[in-house]
Amino acid sequence: EIVLTQSPGTLSLSPGERATLSCRASQSVSSNYVAWYQKKPGQAPRLLIHGASSRATGIPDRFSCSGSGTDYTLTISRLEAEDFAVYYCLQYGSSLYTFGQGTKLEIK
Amino acid sequence: QVQLQESGPGLVKPSQTLSLTCTVSGDSITRGSYSWSWIRLPAGKGLEWIGRAYTTGSTTFNPSLKTRVTISLDTSKNQFSLTLNSVTAADTAVYYCARDRLLLDVWGRGTTVTVSS
Numbered sequence: 001e002i003v004l005t006q007s008p009g010t011l012s013l014s015p016g017e018r019a020t021l022s023c024r025a026s027q028s029v030s031s032n033y034v035a036w037y038q039k040k041p042g043q044a045p046r047l048l049i050h051g052a053s054s055r056a057t058g059i060p061d062r063f064s065c066s067g068s069g070t071d072y073t074l075t076i077s078r079l080e081a082e083d084f085a086v087y088y089c090l091q092y093g094s095s096l097y098t099f100g101q102g103t104k105l106e107i108k
Numbered sequence: 109q110v111q112l113q114e115s116g117p118g119l120v121k122p123s124q125t126l127s128l129t130c131t132v133s134g135d136s137i138t139r140g141s142y143s144w145s146w147i148r149l150p151a152g153k154g155l156e157w158i159g160r161a162y163t164t165g166s167t168t169f170n171p172s173l174k175t176r177v178t179i180s181l182d183t184s185k186n187q188f189s190l191t192l193n194s195v196t197a198a199d200t201a202v203y204y205c206a207r208d209r210l211l212l213d214v215w216g217r218g219t220t221v222t223v224s225s
Contacts, residue, residue, distance in 0.1 A: 001171065033210070033211070035211050035212070037155075039149075039155075043217070044204060044215035044216060044217050044218060045155065045204070045212075045215055047211070047212070047213055050211050050213075056213070088154065088155050090155075090157075090211070090212065092210060092211045092212075095168050096157075096168065096170065096171070097145075097157040097212075098157065099154055099155040099156065099157065100154065101153075101154040102154045102155070
């Protein structure tokens with residue numbers, strides 16, 4: 001089973017700032033099959049990024065992702081009020097999917 | 109537009125069986141190359157993938173839940189279901205169903221299940 005470790009656990013930033021979230025895998029993720037989700041209270045997780053770097057339909061270009069192998073980074077270039085939420089990475093390169101434990105992005 | 113909707117009891121007693129159904133609209137659960145997954149979110153914790161059922165009927169489960177979980181498809185109703193046996197308070201969570209097209213791209217809104225006597 002691939003274990004995903006996200007850091008930091010909590011990130012406190014202000015609107016307009018840049019956010020950098022990390023997801024590290026215990027072993028290389030096949031085909032860079034890493035996705036990122038945004039989770040707000042009472043809502044279903046929203047797919048942001050898949051294939052490590054491809055934005056899902058309707059996701060603004062301030063969201064981007066880079067990385068390969070075991071290290072992946074989600075960047076939000078200029079934070080807007082609606083971006084404050086919990087973010088999860090998912091690896092789907094193995095038939096046994098695993099999520100990171102989440103990074104809470106909160107308003108400073 | 110594809111939509112998924114979870115349904116089932118919101119309260120289950122310890123040691124009993126949790127049963128949930130996911131109704132799919134806007135897509136067919138028999139579409140080839142898809143599978144259908146369940147995920148849960150315990151309060152104060154992170155997302156946990158429970159398992160999936162393929163259109164062939166075969167299944168894959170999270171090893172930590174494998175001995176207690178069943179996922180099945182009801183093609184006549186375009187639904188799939190989750191059964192979790194011998195539940196404890198640790199199974200209290202919001203349960204989500206999702207379409208699995210190699211990744212989890214469409215999710216239901218989730219249903220809260222509390223395990224308590």
